[in-house]
Amino acid sequence: MDFNFWDPFTWIGEWLLNLLVGWGLAETIALTLLRFAGAVVLALVLLLIGGVLFTWLDRKLSARIQDRLGPNRVGPFGLFQGIADTLKLLTKEDIIPAGADKIVFNLAPLLVTMSVVGIWAVVPFAPTLIGTDLNVGLLYIISVGSIGTLGIMMAGWASNNKFALLGAFRTVAQMVAYEVPMVVVLLVPTMFTGSMSVHAIVEGQSSLWYVALAPVAALIFLTTSIAELGRAPFDLLEAESELVAGFNTEYTGIKWGMFFASEFLHGLTISALTAAIFLGGWQGPGAEARPLLGFVYFMIKTMVVYFGVTLLRFSMPRVRIDQLLDLNWKFLTPLALAAVCVTAVAEKLALATNWSRLGVHIIANVGLLILTLGALWVRARMVRRRFETEQMRLAARSESAAD
Amino acid sequence: MTIAQIVFLVISATTLVASILVVTSRKMVHAALWLVLSLGGVAVLFVLLQASFLAVVQVVIYIGAIAILIIFAVMLTRRMMYDTGSPINRYWWAGALAAVLLFAGLVVMLGQIPSITTQASALPIPEGELLSLLGTALVDVNGYMLPFEVASVLLLAALIGSLVVARPMERKTEEGDKR
Amino acid sequence: MIGPELLAFLVPLPPLLAFFVIVLLTNRKNRLSHRLAVGAMVISWAMAMTIFGLAVSRGDLGHHPIAASVAWLPMGEGVLNLGILIDPLNAITLFFVAWTCLAIFLYSVGYHNFGKPRDPQDRAGLPPKAGGIEPMYARFFAFISLFAFGMLTLSVSDNLLLLFIGWEIMGLCSYLLIGFWYGKDSAKRAMVKAFITTRVGDVFMLLGIAYLYAATGTVNYREILFDEHVLQTLAQMPSVIGGLSAGGLIGLLLFIGTVGKSAQWPLHVWLPDAMEGPTPVSAMIHAATMVSAGVYLMARFFPLVTIGWHEGGALTPTMTLVAVIGAFTALFAATIAVAQNDIKRVLAYSTISQLGYMVAAVGIGAYVAAVFHLVTHAFFKALLFLSSGSVIHGMEHGIHETHDHVDPGDMTNMGGLRRKMPITFWTFLIGGLALSGFPLLTAGFWSKDEILADAFAHGRMVIFVVLALAALLTAFYTMRQITLTFLGKPRTQAAEHAHESVWTMTLPLVVLSVFAVAAGWAGIPDHFPVIGGLIPNWVHGFVGGTLLEHPEAVAFSAVPLLVSISVALGGLLLGWLVYRRVTADAKDPLARLLGPVHTLFKNKYYFDELYDLIFIRPAYWLAETVSYRWIDRGLIDGILHAIGRFALRVGAFLRNVIDLPVINGSADMFSEGVKGAGRGFRVVQTGRVQQYLIVGLLFTGVILSYLLLANP
């Protein structure tokens, strides 16, 4: 096969496969091996390049927001700060606390990292670059993500530290809860495409991004993703002011580094997923014929979402745990259910043309938003009134007590 | 012995060993983690059976929900975190006996089934279409709509029931404190 | 179908809506309630006027009325239709009903002292004592709204059943409204009396409807009254009562309904008592609506009542009866009215008398005259009632000012009010003159004259004389009323301090007085000397169109005209002469003149006492002595006691001989056995789930292995 500049992925794949088969391996095994290798390469590339480069960007950005300079010592503009940090982490002492459950303690960071990297198996970077096109892709994302939850749980428990355990408790409460609206809302793109395959979903957005058809669903997905990620404003699992550092309090060195990297990678993952599921993935002018272009589009979209999330992270205060759960169970879950129902009805009502679909869905979503805001307004008024009467009651009581 | 058989044997051995550890390990949290492994093994068996949807569902529900719930429960019932004493009761021998007898009986019974040695034929439906077929079967009036609906009602009932059962009854004392 | 039909369907609805809204939602908010009620009435009024205008402008309305109907109630094979019909009669009824109702609604606002603070001493169910707002203000508006709904429904309906529904709604409302001040014993008695008395008539009316439905298979007006064939059949069909055709009997039965509703002798007793309600109610019942409904029914079923009669021919038995009862009632009630002192009571008897007029007119076949008088009477009687209410209101104000506790409704306590209440005086005067038939100017003259002329022209001399006498008495007692109330000097402190009512009360009076005068001009006979023909006789042409055959106008004759003018003027003069100098404590001059006859009049011929003797006492006796003491206590209770005693004996026997030793013994034995077994078995119940499970599993294993091994 000739080398095509616009589609290097297929070429590399074919070349490697031929190489392996040439060595005498069966084709299926070779394919499996290649997939493994691909995942490893991907993870390494993302961890190293991403972890080093994007943390630098991240820190610069946060510094700007907080009116600081940020890293500026190592390398030009502090560009090599990430590498220095990595080296530092690698060389640090690996402490296992007394009374810890050693195996579980060591397994936990692995599990967490694994779950995050595992998600990348189904993310379509370009028309020809996808780990595996599972027909249950969306469900796969959820299930692998839940393994990460398990890892955090294990980390918190094995540390033999009550802050770590509390952090783990919060994690479970938060992640299990936020999985519900996430799963529900993922039904919307599934409904549009008729498939749970992420690749098919991206292909289904060739003419219209789903964020235009279902803005409410996209918003819910992003919100729940941030909560799953455990970042501000939902970073209760490691609320420094309350829990030291949450579930990873007792971790040091490279194991802590793995948690850090996986959290960072997770942020990238949800950005990529949002881009793939709602922002059209690699879709863009000319992407079909030139997969490399598609890859660029995809990365641009991912970055846009990622820095949106980052900005959110540095500009929002942390919510309280009860507010967090209230938001999920009393607001996001019903809204997600309503969004699914509304989308289903709108999809049935709309004609097959793009404009008709767009119009009907936008109207439906705006209606849903107005209803939601109305309900919120009514509720807020009720709460305020209750609060006021309570205040009045208290005032009256204190007065009578004074008498 | 083909590769598939080797994979099967490895996975099922892992699953069974993990299962045994589930019922014998002293620490409940360990037991729960072994349960995760065991159920994960079952998920892989599903993949071998070309039921990828069920495999993923197995991971989501069993590992993502049930196992975590169990671990959560274990941690909530704090005393058990420091498990002391024997994990098994006085009648464990009766349980073991019953289990062994049952296993023996089941194997004998399995031996009597004529189709027991069937080899899997190729799937008559492309694997990609299985999922939509399952979906339509579950909501089809002529398919499994009724059991599916009943299951959803059951889920709802379980949800409400567990809420009611596990809710703390501290309301009264709170009121009392206020006064 | 946005058109007059839809409009006609909609006319009755606003008040009904207002009723429900007030009763269910706004009954605590007085302002909102009366706005709702009056607003609804204004809407209905506007719609009614539109319809009236459309109806008048449509040529030959009688043969091409505005009509529409929708299927309503499936009944066996057929379907009862609910429909509307705007023919001349309905149109003109709608016209005066809408006007008077609107006036009364507006008047009620002032009458119930809207705008004044609520007097804390006032109790719901009693009239407000010191000029505070009525405690049940909103409730009143709800009731009159329902009342208006009933009357409007009746006015637009196209069938007897819908009419009956409106009729009964009004019956209910009159019950509720007469007893509006239910704290008063007299009001309670009056409401029951009114309800039961009219019910007597309604039963017969329902019988008539049923008979009609059985005979013709329909209750629709047009299908019965505008179908020669049907009428002929009815006229020839013999009825259960010999000598009467089916049509005649139906007409008679319907007429009894009218007797009840329009308070004709002998069912007249309820109407004077109905004065216990608030004055707008009196106006509503006695002028605009309920009693008019009776005469309306007669006019509506004129072809049926007069079945077998041709213009100029001899009267049928039914007609004779109707005419006689009407004429008799007219005279009879007029004589009673002469001797009453309560201002509203006089008007009540006057109403009975005037209704008698109309009924008599129907009875002699003077259809147009009857309808004409119905319309004019509605206006001037509503005017009179409302004016009298205004007078009473003014008197109450005076009483409140002076603490001079006299009956505010008693005319002997009044006098000289013309200076205190000028608007009320003038409007009352106009109404009174209209009632007494003041020549040429007033509406009452033209309509009454037409009845007399008709009676004279067709040679019904007895009727003519009786009605003329009644007219004389009418003029007399009207003048008596005016003189006693407004002229002369105030006879009490309260009258001295009375003052004019608020604009919401006087405005309706003024409006109605315009109609009390002008309504008559639409019906001046063409052949009347000098002014005849100046204004075309519109009423005759329009109303006459209701009938299948257009009735002919009677030829002009000077005799009834002269009689009518002379009785009116004579009565008025006489009344003024007799009562002009009545002083505070003087006896009624007429009592001196007539002696025992006056006593008879004053006590209303002892009819209440008579009814008490022949109906009420026997009923009580029957209920208390026969039903309660003899049948209930003696017979039924006796049998029950005997059975009871017997059952007790049997029970004791069964218990002592069978139950205790045999059944209880064995049951005890059984329960002891169960207890023992339980004590033995309870060891098995360890409360440990796993043990249960093991047992269950072993059992399952045994069964399974049996199944597997025994039949492989």
Added chain:
Amino acid sequence: MIPLSWYLIVAAAMFCIGIYGVLARKNAVGILMGIELMLAAVILNLVAFWRYLTPARISGQAFAVIVFAVAASEAAVGLALIISIYRRRSTVVADEIDILKW
């Protein structure tokens, strides 16, 4: 290739291990875990039978889904009960929860 019997034997073994867990564990949560094992074995059976005997009909998978639902509800309610009991009696040992006896 793998014959059906292998799957069935694995499932049977898992089921019996589950039964042993249910019968022998002291801890109520442990009992629950045993039940989960049994249910997983049942699902495995269902899927294996579907794959080998009636691959054209989807009923095996459909019922597997329903058993999943049952398993989830069972776990939720069971754990809720255990937590509730723990709150009241501060024990999760099945033998000590015997107030129903006598």
